[in-house]
Amino acid sequence: MHVQDSDVKTAVQAPRLAPMRGFLTMLTEEQLAALRAYRGSDAVVAAVPAATEAAKASSAK
């Protein structure tokens, strides 16, 4: 089968998912135990991208 350059290019550029990994698997046993035992407040406030925050700080100067 004849493969054209354009076919090869398309195949290489097609976006693909990387292997996924969960947050809890990134922690040590000690960290996991502490995290699982945590029963305090876990509330978060609305977060903004760092670039937005930096732009705000810059415009406030």
Add this chain to the structure above:
Amino acid sequence: MSVEDLHRIAAGQARSNAERYLGEFYGIPDLRITAFKPEIGQAIWTAAKFSWPDIAQRDFGPVTLDIAVWIGARLEILALCTGHGPQVIVRFLEGRADGDARLKGQRLWAVLECAANFATGLGKRELWWHPESEEFLNFCLKTIGAKQRGRQCMFRIPT
């Protein structure tokens, strides 16, 4: 596959992976994780801190992960994360005040589990969130090794 398709597939796969892992981790077999859907309007708790119907309608860009955690038919957690460069940021997160005792103090971890799957699938390297209290901020810094960036926490995904 288009980039938009990739983001949508990454979000679905991340929810599915996190659902399976968290159900086992917390011993909650009927824990489910879905995208935002119309049923949320009826299932949301009263006096919610964030305006979830507005958040659900708003366009946060192409790299968006919306998370609804249910135990049985009861909605427990809503969260919305967005991707920016190497970051995935937990933009909004809220849990039911009278929520299931097994998830007390655990809601951010559940959302980070899902967000990390999403981030790694898309090749991103950092998770960001903004703890409300100083106490919780310190817990995140000392216990799980997050770095402080202003009032936000940054967790670098290990390679």
